[in-house]
Amino acid sequence: MLDQRLLRENPDLIATQLARRGISLDLGELQQLAQQARDLGEQRSGLQAEGNRIGKEVGSLIKGGAAQGGPEVAALRDQGNRIKQQVAALEEEEKGLEARLQEQLLGLPNLPSALAPEGRSEAENVEVKRWGEPRLPGPGESLEEHWQIAERLALVDTERSVRIAQSRFVTLLGDGARLERALIAFMLDLHGRRGYTEVLPPILVNTASLTGSGQLPKFAEESFRCDSDDLWLTPTAEVPLTSLHRDEVIAADQLPLRYCAYTPCFRREAGSYGRDTRGLIRLHQFNKVELYWFSRPEDSEAAHEQLTRDAEAVLEALALPYRRIELCTGDLGFSAARTYDLEVWLAGAGTYREISSCSTCGDFQARRASIRCKEGKGTRLLHTLNGSGLAIGRTMAALLEHGQQGDGSVRLPAALVPYFGRDRLTPEA
RNA sequence: GGAGAGGUGGCCGAGUGGUCGAAGGCGCAGCACUGGAAAUGCUGUAUAGGGGUAACUCUAUCGAGGGUUCGAAUCCCUCCCUCUCCGCCA
Numbered sequence: 001m002l003d004q005r006l007l008r009e010n011p012d013l014i015a016t017q018l019a020r021r022g023i024s025l026d027l028g029e030l031q032q033l034a035q036q037a038r039d040l041g042e043q044r045s046g047l048q049a050e051g052n053r054i055g056k057e058v059g060s061l062i063k064g065g066a067a068q069g070g071p072e073v074a075a076l077r078d079q080g081n082r083i084k085q086q087v088a089a090l091e092e093e094e095k096g097l098e099a100r101l102q103e104q105l106l107g108l109p110n111l112p113s114a115l116a117p118e119g120r121s122e123a124e125n126v127e128v129k130r131w132g133e134p135r136l137p138g139p140g141e142s143l144e145e146h147w148q149i150a151e152r153l154a155l156v157d158t159e160r161s162v163r164i165a166q167s168r169f170v171t172l173l174g175d176g177a178r179l180e181r182a183l184i185a186f187m188l189d190l191h192g193r194r195g196y197t198e199v200l201p202p203i204l205v206n207t208a209s210l211t212g213s214g215q216l217p218k219f220a221e222e223s224f225r226c227d228s229d230d231l232w233l234t235p236t237a238e239v240p241l242t243s244l245h246r247d248e249v250i251a252a253d254q255l256p257l258r259y260c261a262y263t264p265c266f267r268r269e270a271g272s273y274g275r276d277t278r279g280l281i282r283l284h285q286f287n288k289v290e291l292y293w294f295s296r297p298e299d300s301e302a303a304h305e306q307l308t309r310d311a312e313a314v315l316e317a318l319a320l321p322y323r324r325i326e327l328c329t330g331d332l333g334f335s336a337a338r339t340y341d342l343e344v345w346l347a348g349a350g351t352y353r354e355i356s357s358c359s360t361c362g363d364f365q366a367r368r369a370s371i372r373c374k375e376g377k378g379t380r381l382l383h384t385l386n387g388s389g390l391a392i393g394r395t396m397a398a399l400l401e402h403g404q405q406g407d408g409s410v411r412l413p414a415a416l417v418p419y420f421g422r423d424r425l426t427p428e429a
Numbered sequence: 430g431g432a433g434a435g436g437u438g439g440c441c442g443a444g445u446g447g448u449c450g451a452a453g454g455c456g457c458a459g460c461a462c463u464g465g466a467a468a469u470g471c472u473g474u475a476u477a478g479g480g481g482u483a484a485c486u487c488u489a490u491c492g493a494g495g496g497u498u499c500g501a502a503u504c505c506c507u508c509c510c511u512c513u514c515c516g517c518c519a
Contacts, residue, residue, distance in 0.1 A: 042479060045488040052488090055500035059447035073499080080499035249439090249476085372476095379476080 001105050001368045007034055017111035020329040022120055030104055037097040044090040051083040106211065107218050110364040112329040113338035115301075119328025126328065128340065131312070132321030135347040135402055145348035146397035147279030149404055150176060153425055156280070167277075168269065168284045170393075175425055179399075179412075180287060182419035183392050184262050187289040187314055191389060194310055196260035196291065201240035203263050204231040209243040212369030214335035214361075224266045224284075233266035237290035238386040245294060245371050252375035255382065256303055257294040260389060262287065280393035281353070287392040293385040296373060297363065300383035304360040308340045311356045311389040319413045320398050321345040323352055337362040340387075344394065348401035355394045358387030400425075 006014060011027045018025055058076050062068065117126045137143045150156045155176025161169040172180050188198055207230055210216040215223060215235060224233040234240055241259055250257070265288050276282035291310055295303040308324065315322045327339040336359035343352035363381035366372070372379040403411040410425040417423050 038479075041488085045479070048489085049487055051499080055498095056448060058499050063447075077499045084499080 001364065002108055002111065003363075003367065004034060004105070007031060007105075008038075014111065018108070020112050020116075020118060021109060021332060022330045023109070025108075030101070033097060033101045033104070037094060037101055040090055040094040040097065044087060044094060047083055047087050047090070051080060051087065054080045054083070103217070106216075106368070109334045110214075110332075110337050110361060112332055113360070113362070116332065116338045117326060117328045120330040121328075122331050124328040125331055125341070126326045128324040128326050130321075130323040131316065132319065132345070134321045134345040134352075136350075141406070143348040143350075143401065144404055145279065146346070146400040148348070149400045149410060150279065150396075152408065153410070153427060155179070155400075155425070158278075166284065168282065170280060170283055170285075176396075179396060179416075179420055179425070180392055182416055183395055184287060184289060186317075186416060186419045187389060187392075188260060188262055190314060190317060191260040191289070191291065191310065194313065196258045196310075199237075199241065199244065199259045199261040201234075201237065201244065201261055201263065203234045203240070203266075204229075205234045205239050205243065206230055207232070209239050209246070212246050213239045213242040213365050214368065215239060218334065221270050222268050224268060234263060235267050236265050236386075237261040237263040237288065238292060241290065241292040241386070242365050242369050242371075242384060246369040247371070249372045249374050249379050250294065250382065252296055252373045255294060255296050255373060256299065259292045260289060261292070262289045264288075280397045283393065289389050289392065291358075291387045291389040293383075294371065295383045295385060296375075297380070297383050300360050300362065300385060303383070303385050304338065304340075304358065307385050307387050308342070308358040311342055311358055311387050314390050314395075315342065315344060315355070317413070317415045318395070318399065319415075320395075320402055322355070333357070333359065335359070335361045335364050337364065342388075342390075344398040346398055346401050348404070353394065353398075355398065356388035356390050358385070360385045 002014060007027070007030065011031055015025065015027055054076050058073055058080070061070075061073055061076075067073065117124070119125065135143070144152075147156075147158075151158070153175065154173060157171045157173055161171045164171065192198055204226065207216060210223065210232055223235050226232065240263070241261055244259065245257070264285055266285050269282060269284060272282060280286075291307055293300075293303050293307055312322070312324070322342050322344045325341045325343060327336075327341060332339055339357060339359040341354050342356040342358070344355040345351075346353050361384045363383055365384045366381040371382055371384070373382040399412060400410050403413075405411060408427050412420060412423050412425065414423065
């Protein structure tokens with residue numbers, strides 16, 4: 001959520017910055033709404049002050065011996081009643097305005113960081129770096145895509161998943177299930193060694209939590225909802241992790257707080273019919289290990305680099321080639337001020353594919369979720385950052401495509417052996 | 430799900446409908462004392478919003494929302510949460 005003070009004092013800045021995202025917006029209505037709400041509030045609190053004064057006066061009159069039903073007391077009582085009615089009327093109007101204002105503000109995305117490159121769409125994202133050698137098919141060799149390998153090795157059962165749930169769900173079997181579990185444990189251990197506190201949060205979250213991290217109110221159609229309970233299936237661990245410290249004030253010397261969490265993630269993927277229909281790339285339910293930082297505002301830029309490095313460390317430990325892309329202003333997510341996407345090389349598909357998205361949200365989520373830090377006198381909003389470290393299903397896809405052998409088996413990186421128990425997936429196994 | 434108890438500042442804990450943003454204690458900060466510290470003493474110590482260059486000031490907040498009243502932490506209603514016991518359950 002954007003700062004109301006900024007709206008009042010520098011609306012042009014908001015308009016210019018949102019324009020960098022490709023949003024042209026007339027802030028006039030919003031400003032007017034804010035102004036009206038403020039005027040009403042001023043009027044109301046003035047009346048309340050008057051009412052408080054009368055109340056005290058009655059108190060001291062009675063204490064001084066005036067009769068409860070005496071003329072002075074009765075006059076003040078009438079006056080108090082009139083004020084009460086006026087206050088009630090103003091309050092109702094103010095509430096309506098505040099609700100509208102809040103609704104509109106909650107629907108506005110974050111302002112892009114000054115550092116985010118200009119651009120209108122995905123096409124203008126900027127490649128920052130590449131790591132590793134993308135595997136290309138040798139002469140006469142054709143590389144399979146991960147879903148072909150997975151089916152051939154009986155790691156997944158797609159058809160039966162429809163029976164259990166729906167399309168876009170997957171059931172992992174045998175080595176597939178074990179590899180998924182190994183990857184989760186491997187990543188959590190890696191991040192734990194790098195200083196993250198492991199968290200296993202609830203994956204049903206309430207409306208306030210989704211609003212705090214920015215999924216609501218705008219993207220309700222993207223989440224699964226438990227209608228009778230004000231609970232939703234979390235679309236990413238970013239949601240419960242943001243709310244881990246919702247409505248808290250954290251001493252600055254405790255920062256940064258760094259968490260990693262494995263959760264299943266649930267997304268309705270509305271409007272993606274026909275895209276990535278095979279395999280592990282786009283599912284209604286998938287597993288992910290998430291990294292999350294609560295940082296002092298001054299430190300969040302460096303934190304963003306570090307968080308991204310921590311995600312890259314997973315890919316490097318698994319020897320998976322990747323590149324780092326910085327999203328241009330037009331491609332930034334709703335809550336992000338600046339984002340690096342990590343794209344892993346899918347050898348069978350012959351493309352780089354997003355496997356992690358590392359964002360700094362500035363104070364955007366902190367304002368929505370009311371998370372502050374305290375340093376000396378006074379409090380201020382802190383900064384939040386999040387990134388995948390990594391999406392498990394896509395990691396498995398990359399491993400299968402990268403490690404496939406001419407004999408039909410798949411070689412796994414050495415780092416996984418302690419977790420999976422073998423260095424190879426074979427047809428017979 | 431049933432029965433009971435309870436939710437007050439960073440923490441503990443008092444609070445008779447009238448000057449209560451709230452006693453007292455702990456903690457924390459500053460000052461004094463000390464060679465330095467401990468102990469002690471004094472002073473200060475919530476958050477959000479509005480107004481003011483500032484000193485300061487106004488409003489709101491005692492789980493949340495309603496109500497009664499000139500006036501509510503205190504009385505009434507609804508809801509939420511926590512704890513104890515019973516039931517059920519991985």
